[in-house]
Amino acid sequence: MNTSLQEINSFIQTAVQGIPLIDDALQKLLYYAEKGATCTCKGQNPDTNGQERKSYNLGQDVFYQYLQFTTAPLSDSSPGDIVVITDDGHVACLNHVNASMKIYDTDGSHVGTIPLERESWDMTVVNNSAVAVTLPDFCCIDIFDIHNEQIVKSIQLTTMCFGITTLKNTLVVGCDRRTLIIDPQTTKVENTIDTGDYSPTRLCCFNGDIFYTVGTQCHDLFHYSHFNKNISKVQLPSRSLSMTTLQDGSVYVICDDSSVQHVSSDGKKYKRVTTKGLRSLGSTGGINYNPEQKKLVVTGDSITVFNEY
Known part of the structure; x- marks a missing residue:
């Protein structure tokens, strides 16, 4: 008792x-x-590292312009350059015309330049010090250490590779009519997603879902749902040049009509962004958001860094 x-x-x-x-x-x-707004509890989303995730209304002001710079090493830049920002705040800009990768700090200072021996297509962050670059004509992915300015690994594929992004600790690579999920450490292909008659040329991911575009004239943005394995699409006002995922799973897409379109996380709706510095970009090609830095970086004729509100 x-x-x-x-x-x-x-x-x-x-x-x-x-x-x-x-x-x-x-x-x-x-x-x-x-x-x-929607509350996302801590620990529910592994990509937020224990931080609460915001939810945005389409088209709302998410960022404000922090810095814009054009330095001598970037003066030969051309529209269509790809840009990424690492967790430790380095900005890497891929220049197709001059076959080089230029590294900057977010204060605009030029850190270094990595010459590329082969023609590249796209780039993504692997970790604080490494970025991966696709080389379609050679059917391979080169991984560079941007601190040591040297190549550390080359992943040979059996097919041409185009768009590339990162999902957790894996590389998501758009190839000939399919998307490959690759472990960058072992170089093993962990999964293959059939994309029909289309080859993904630009990609971004969030929690297993994949957004991608195909070709250079297509206005459609495709959405692969990790939940039901279905692929849907939405037609944008013009073809997309680059895209990036925000921390709520929605997507910023740069279109060649100089607009930035804010697409919902389910890939069904979109609205034009009217934020100062993003409402009309001109000849701009690259965009990338880093959730650790809470910064958005856009490149083309210059590099513009935005901070999150």
Whole structure:
């Protein structure tokens, strides 16, 4: 009898201690409901590293312009350049015409230049110090250490490769009528996604879902759902040049009509971005968002860095 009473007393005390936690959760839900936003609890999304993830309305002002710079090493840049920003704040800009990769700090200072021996197509961040570049004509992916300015690994494929992005610890590569999921450490192909008659030329990912475009004249943005394995598409006002995923899973797409379109995370709706510095970009090709830095970087005739509100 004494043991049973002790167990009941312990249960009551545990329940009472849990009341503040329940109240805190209810207050948080009420706060987000009043703001008209969606609450994503910590730990639910592995890509946020324990941070709460915001949810945006399409077209809302998410960023403000922080810095714009054009330096001598970039003066030979051409529209269509690809840009990425690493977790430690380095900006890498891929120049197709001059076959080189230029490295900057986000304050605009030029860190270094890596000459490329082969013609590249796309680039993505692998980790703080490494970026991966696709080389379609050679059916391979080169991984460079941007700190040491040298190639550290080359992944040979059996097919041409075009667009590339990163999903967690894997590379997502657009190839001839399929997308490959590759472990950059072992170079093993972990999964293959059939994309029909289309070859993904630009990609971005979030929580297993993949957005991609095909060809240079197509206005469609495709969405592969990791949940049901279905592929859907939405037609944009003009063809896309580059894209990046924001922290809520929605996508910024640069189109060749100089606009940035904000596409919903399910790939069904979009709205033009009117943020200063993004409403009319001119001859701009590359865009990339880094959730660790909370920065957006856009490149073309110059490099523009945006901070998140």
